[in-house]
Amino acid sequence: MPKTNTNKIEEPKSSSEGKQKDLQRPSAEDIYEQVAENARLELQRPSIALALSGFGAGAFMGLSALGTAIGFALVNDSPHARILSRMFYPLGFIAVIIGRSQLFTENTLYPVALVLKEKRQLLNTLRLWAVVLPANVLGAFAFAMLATHTSAIEPTFVSTMSELGGKAIAHPASTVFWSGVIAGWMIALAAWLVSASHSITGSVMVIWMLTYVVGLGDFAHCIASSCEIITTVLTHHAPWVAYFHWFGPAVLGNIFGGVCLVTILEYGQVIYGSDSAEKNQ
Numbered sequence: 001m002p003k004t005n006t007n008k009i010e011e012p013k014s015s016s017e018g019k020q021k022d023l024q025r026p027s028a029e030d031i032y033e034q035v036a037e038n039a040r041l042e043l044q045r046p047s048i049a050l051a052l053s054g055f056g057a058g059a060f061m062g063l064s065a066l067g068t069a070i071g072f073a074l075v076n077d078s079p080h081a082r083i084l085s086r087m088f089y090p091l092g093f094i095a096v097i098i099g100r101s102q103l104f105t106e107n108t109l110y111p112v113a114l115v116l117k118e119k120r121q122l123l124n125t126l127r128l129w130a131v132v133l134p135a136n137v138l139g140a141f142a143f144a145m146l147a148t149h150t151s152a153i154e155p156t157f158v159s160t161m162s163e164l165g166g167k168a169i170a171h172p173a174s175t176v177f178w179s180g181v182i183a184g185w186m187i188a189l190a191a192w193l194v195s196a197s198h199s200i201t202g203s204v205m206v207i208w209m210l211t212y213v214v215g216l217g218d219f220a221h222c223i224a225s226s227c228e229i230i231t232t233v234l235t236h237h238a239p240w241v242a243y244f245h246w247f248g249p250a251v252l253g254n255i256f257g258g259v260c261l262v263t264i265l266e267y268g269q270v271i272y273g274s275d276s277a278e279k280n281q
Helices: 015-022 028-043 047-060 062-074 081-088 091-098 104-108 110-117 119-149 155-168 173-196 200-216 224-234 240-280
Strands: none
Touching: 028 110, 028 119, 028 173, 028 240, 047 062, 047 091, 047 119, 062 081, 062 091, 062 119, 062 155, 062 200, 062 224, 081 200, 091 173, 091 200, 091 224, 104 110, 104 119, 104 173, 104 240, 110 119, 110 240, 119 155, 119 224, 155 224, 173 200, 173 240, 224 240
């Protein structure tokens, strides 16, 4: 008579259980570790790779300027023209963040969060900023050149972009700075929340909602707005000096908003939260 095997065979966990576990809400520490790991990988890239990625990001941000201009030109007679046209403002941010291109304002979160944990990464972070910011501007310039010096885009849409850029540089430096603080805060917050997202769909929704508010409020974003303002300059509706007078306060505001209001606050939440947990054990 054959012996009966009494050993229990463990059944493999169903894929649904594994997926459900992955869908648990991440803690602030989990998000921070993900952000720090992303920064570590980016800082390992050579400068030429960062520059090419940054150039692409600057050019892709032209999608925000173009989408807004097209929307505004088509619904200009509508009382809700601003609300409708700004729905297309997130296009560039979605392309850049989901595509993992190097956008300067996104990098006020990732490498800074890592520097707060690993001080030795400071010089590497400054290298990244020094490469990515000019590359972003060159990409924005390339997009503006395409818009103004070729027949790729209808003149009506180019004219609308130029008009939007003219409105952006009409503000005083203090207004541009504080407006940039809000934009930098919201873009860094979007990057933080994307790191907590479980899906591409969720990431897209987070980016769209937060950057839509940036566009709707006309908050100064040093790269997205550059696409519009450089178009204004290239169509001879403003001098180059007006662009640089706007660009400096916008960059400083974006840095302040991203670093102080998101990175440092979220880092503090993680550090003091972990200290409390250790004391309670």
